[in-house]
Amino acid sequence: xxxxxVITGMGIVTSLGAGVDATALALKESRPAIxxxxxxxxxxxxxxxxxxxxxxIIESVFDKDxxxxxxxxxxxxxxxxxxxxxxxKLMPARGQFIKAPLIVGTTLGGMLASQxxxxxxxxxEDINKYVPLMRDSLACHQPFHVxxxxxxxxxxxxxxxxxxxxxxAIGCAFERVRLGKVAVAIAGGYDEMSDFTHAxxxxxxxxxxxxxxxxxxxxxxxxxxxxxxxxxIEELEHAMKRHAxxxxxxxxxxxxxxxxHLTKPDPEAQGAVCAIRAAIDEAGIxxxxxxxxxxxxxxxxxxxxxxxxxxxxxxxxxxxxxxxxSTKPFTGHTLGASGAIEVIFSAISMQxxxxxxxxxxxxxxxxxxxxLVIGQSKEQNLKNVLSVSFGFGGSNAAMLLRKLxx
Amino acid sequence: xxxxxxVITGVGLLGDWGAGKExxxxxxxxxxxxxxxxxxxxxAYIDTSxxxxxxxxxxCAITAAKFALEDAGLFPVCKEKSNRVGIILGxxxxxxxxxxxxxTSLVIxxxxxxxxxxxxxxxxxxxASHICTTLGIHGxxxxxxxxxxxxxxxxxxxxxxxxxxxxxxIIGGADVNHDFLTKAYGACLPNPExxxxxFGGSGFLILESLxxxxxxKAKIYAQLEGVRVVxxxxxxxxxxxxxxxxxxxxxxxxxxxxxxxxxxxxYEEEDSLKRRELxxxxxxxxxxxxxxxxxxxxxxxxxxxxxxxxxGALGVFSSDYLTSFKEFANAKRxxxxxxxxxxxxxGANACALFSxxxxxxx
Numbered sequence: 001x002x003x004x005x006v007i008t009g010m011g012i013v014t015s016l017g018a019g020v021d022a023t024a025l026a027l028k029e030s031r032p033a034i035x036x037x038x039x040x041x042x043x044x045x046x047x048x049x050x051x052x053x054x055x056x057i058i059e060s061v062f063d064k065d066x067x068x069x070x071x072x073x074x075x076x077x078x079x080x081x082x083x084x085x086x087x088x089k090l091m092p093a094r095g096q097f098i099k100a101p102l103i104v105g106t107t108l109g110g111m112l113a114s115q116x117x118x119x120x121x122x123x124x125e126d127i128n129k130y131v132p133l134m135r136d137s138l139a140c141h142q143p144f145h146v147x148x149x150x151x152x153x154x155x156x157x158x159x160x161x162x163x164x165x166x167x168x169a170i171g172c173a174f175e176r177v178r179l180g181k182v183a184v185a186i187a188g189g190y191d192e193m194s195d196f197t198h199a200x201x202x203x204x205x206x207x208x209x210x211x212x213x214x215x216x217x218x219x220x221x222x223x224x225x226x227x228x229x230x231x232x233i234e235e236l237e238h239a240m241k242r243h244a245x246x247x248x249x250x251x252x253x254x255x256x257x258x259x260x261h262l263t264k265p266d267p268e269a270q271g272a273v274c275a276i277r278a279a280i281d282e283a284g285i286x287x288x289x290x291x292x293x294x295x296x297x298x299x300x301x302x303x304x305x306x307x308x309x310x311x312x313x314x315x316x317x318x319x320x321x322x323x324x325x326s327t328k329p330f331t332g333h334t335l336g337a338s339g340a341i342e343v344i345f346s347a348i349s350m351q352x353x354x355x356x357x358x359x360x361x362x363x364x365x366x367x368x369x370x371x372l373v374i375g376q377s378k379e380q381n382l383k384n385v386l387s388v389s390f391g392f393g394g395s396n397a398a399m400l401l402r403k404l405x406x
Numbered sequence: 407x408x409x410x411x412x413v414i415t416g417v418g419l420l421g422d423w424g425a426g427k428e429x430x431x432x433x434x435x436x437x438x439x440x441x442x443x444x445x446x447x448x449x450a451y452i453d454t455s456x457x458x459x460x461x462x463x464x465x466c467a468i469t470a471a472k473f474a475l476e477d478a479g480l481f482p483v484c485k486e487k488s489n490r491v492g493i494i495l496g497x498x499x500x501x502x503x504x505x506x507x508x509x510t511s512l513v514i515x516x517x518x519x520x521x522x523x524x525x526x527x528x529x530x531x532x533x534a535s536h537i538c539t540t541l542g543i544h545g546x547x548x549x550x551x552x553x554x555x556x557x558x559x560x561x562x563x564x565x566x567x568x569x570x571x572x573x574x575x576i577i578g579g580a581d582v583n584h585d586f587l588t589k590a591y592g593a594c595l596p597n598p599e600x601x602x603x604x605f606g607g608s609g610f611l612i613l614e615s616l617x618x619x620x621x622x623k624a625k626i627y628a629q630l631e632g633v634r635v636v637x638x639x640x641x642x643x644x645x646x647x648x649x650x651x652x653x654x655x656x657x658x659x660x661x662x663x664x665x666x667x668x669x670x671x672x673y674e675e676e677d678s679l680k681r682r683e684l685x686x687x688x689x690x691x692x693x694x695x696x697x698x699x700x701x702x703x704x705x706x707x708x709x710x711x712x713x714x715x716x717x718g719a720l721g722v723f724s725s726d727y728l729t730s731f732k733e734f735a736n737a738k739r740x741x742x743x744x745x746x747x748x749x750x751x752x753g754a755n756a757c758a759l760f761s762x763x764x765x766x767x768x
Contacts, residue, residue, distance in 0.1 A: 044517050097646060102637075107529060115509060117590060122513050127593055134590050138498065139530070140552035144637055144752040153646050156637040157558050160530040160549040168548055172562065175569050196509060199517045200525030255571070256489060257547040259538040263526045271544060274489055278571070392526065393535030395547065 005177045008244040009088025009232030011080030012344045014331040015051035024348045027356040028377050032330045040195040045202040047209045051225025051332025068145040069132040072192040073109040076228035078146045088232035097151040102143050103173045105165025105189040107336035112194045113137035162391030165189050167339025171253035173233050183238040188230030189340035214297030214326035215304050217365035222298040225332020229340035248347040248401045254278025258394025265306040272310035275396040283400040287315040292355050294346045294387040297326020305367040325373040329359035339389035346385040350403045353381050410568045411616035412630040414719040416478025418470040421607035435730035443582050443606045456540045461501035467533040467580040468540050470608035478612040483542045492546035492572040493537050494562055496555025496579035498707035500530040506586045545572045554748050556711040557756035561633045563613045573618050578610030579708030596675050609712030626763040628719040632658040633758040640680040649685045650757035667695040667741045669718050673750040681749040695737045718746035722762040
């Protein structure tokens with residue numbers, strides 16, 4: 001018998017701020033946080049706009065006793081892990097431990113650190129100065145540091161599925177709890193902004209010099225962001241026994257590959273359809289019971305038309321009716337963190353009965369004929385929400401959340 | 407929940423010592439020449455026109471994955487069942503050749519002229535993506551960065567099959583060396599002279615349920631009894647009594663017995679070595695055959711880990727794979743069970759147990 005799985009804690013940091021309350025307010029008030037990038041010189045690129053986490057938040061995260069160098073990624077992850085565990089009332093006291101796997105997704109977490117080391121090598125600086133940076137820059141070190149500082153005992157794992165990484169990690173943790181292997185798991189995603197990534201997306205001509213306009217006829221690309229989101233996932237019975245606050249139930253997850261191209265989505269959307277159908281099948285519901293779709297919606301021409309096709313194939317004619325919005329214009333595309341952040345956005349939407357607005361939308365596109373939430377956020381009682389993430393390498397993931405009734 | 411029995415039905419290997427199982431035996435007995443991965447003629451193994459621009463790591467991984475599928479009788483992948491096949495790749499350093507070239511162009515060139523190709527090949531899941539595209543795999547695909555990434559991949563693979571998400575999982579590891587890594591690790595880690603022995607390659611194995619393997623009459627190398635990954639440095643592992651070996655024994659309800667074989671590898675640093683000693687204390691009453699392959703596969707990271715895991719699976723199938731190890735030569739017997747254990751950097755610890763498959767025992 002598979003277990004029922006719930007989210008009992010959430011931690012989130014984006015350019016909107018830190019914490020569920022700040023995030024919920026910004027989503028409700030349709031208040032994005034995109035500005036001029038200050039952490040590196042982006043002036044030579046097609047855009048210098050991005051969704052950076054405020055320096056105040058980054059610098060507030062430290063551990064005075066830590067023997068590890070905490071790079072930007074580690075700080076983002078540490079902050080959201082602490083917040084999620086505190087929110088779930090499972091934060092161990094100093095010197096104590098919590099036994100749970102920590103499964104996180106990232107695309108280029110730690111890149112700033114290895115970049116600095118390599119830069120020193122190229123410019124013939126003293127590399128010894130940057131040894132701690134290099135040693136701690138590999139993606140597997142960040143969750144290890146965080147687990148060591150907080151006192152999480154178990155397995156730390158990193159999954160890399162490009163922009164679907166965060167959702168994949170939550171899906172993996174969900175399935176582990178569902179199979180009864182563990183009662184509690186901590187999962188999410190994180191990614192930092194870096195000139196490495198910014199220059200790469202510019203070179204691929206995927207960023208826009210305009211605003212990010214998902215599903216708009218004149219959409220011309222994405223805006224990058226950074227952030228982290230982590231959820232505490234728990235077996236329902238376990239959560240109820242300890243009277244935990246239940247944010248949402250996870251009822252289905254699916255993942256599939258395009259096997260098409262490294263950076264372009266399959267225009268036929270076969271992988272995306274498989275992933276969405278698998279999530280719906282696992283949830284055991286009909287598409288008509290889905291009240292809102294938190295779309296991947298990057299604002300690139302190819303993603304948004306592919307995604308529309310995927311929703312039509314997977315949901316049938318109901319795809320035209322179900323409210324859809326992409327929340328990427330609020331924070332920028334946070335890459336490996338986005339899937340996790342959007343699961344949290346979806347849970348917040350259900351808690352607050354608010355569907356966030358699909359910002360910056362002006363001109364309808366026949367290729368993206370969806371029931372977009374435009375003009376302002378929409379108040380609606382939400383029972384089931386679908387969140388989808390797609391990424392480079394043809395990674396596709398989908399998750400269905402349900403509001404748990406009293 | 408019904409217990410699923412897992413089996414290994416195919417392996418594929420490519421290292422700087424050559425390709426395939428026979429060359430692995432020659433390599434382990436010290437009877438082979440080394441060709442740097444960059445000089446391997448991939449045209450001999452795969453259609454390189456499909457991956458003309460791919461980094462070495464992707465070429466290595468595609469080759470080894472294809473070998474594994476061929477060995478399992480699953481190549482070419484049946485189109486109708488391609489969404490029931492998944493791939494999980496363990497990896498530490500990613501597409502390092504292109505990442506370094508790309509970043510160099512940013513630092514000493516014009517960032518506006520940065521190559522989109524180099525950037526996209528730098529993404530850590532590029533190799534897994536190329537495997538999907540070239541071999542036609544539409545099921546679950548992911549990359550697991552980490553020092554025990556292959557064993558984690560093995561663990562995730564068992565879970566995916568158990569859930570019913572896929573029927574077959576291609577699991578492996580790949581890493582390639584680069585001058586940057588030699589310098590970087592040389593500056594960061596103890597015993598930098600060992601880094602020069604770093605080499606790369608890729609190894610894959612095919613995991614499926616016993617039921618699925620029997621339905622398609624597959625050859626079975628080994629049964630995977632279980633796999634366990636634990637992250638903890640020595641002080642915490644000792645204080646909290648966490649051990650991947652003990653965890654595995656508890657989970658599988660298996661007891662250690664005489665002549666169990668342990669194939670271990672520990673990173674050459676104090677914490678990893680102390681964790682190894684801590685964990686293998688579980689063997690205190692048993693006479694085990696102890697093979698330390700830390701030196702055999704060097705610092706090839708995920709490639710080395712994949713070779714170690716494959717050696718565990720092949721070792722219970724045929725003693726030919728173990729005879730070059732003096733510990734086994736002294737033992738002079740067939741091996742029924744092999745524990746593969748790793749203790750390495752960042753508190754990574756993992757243990758997997760392979761047993762000889764006997765038809766009818768299940």
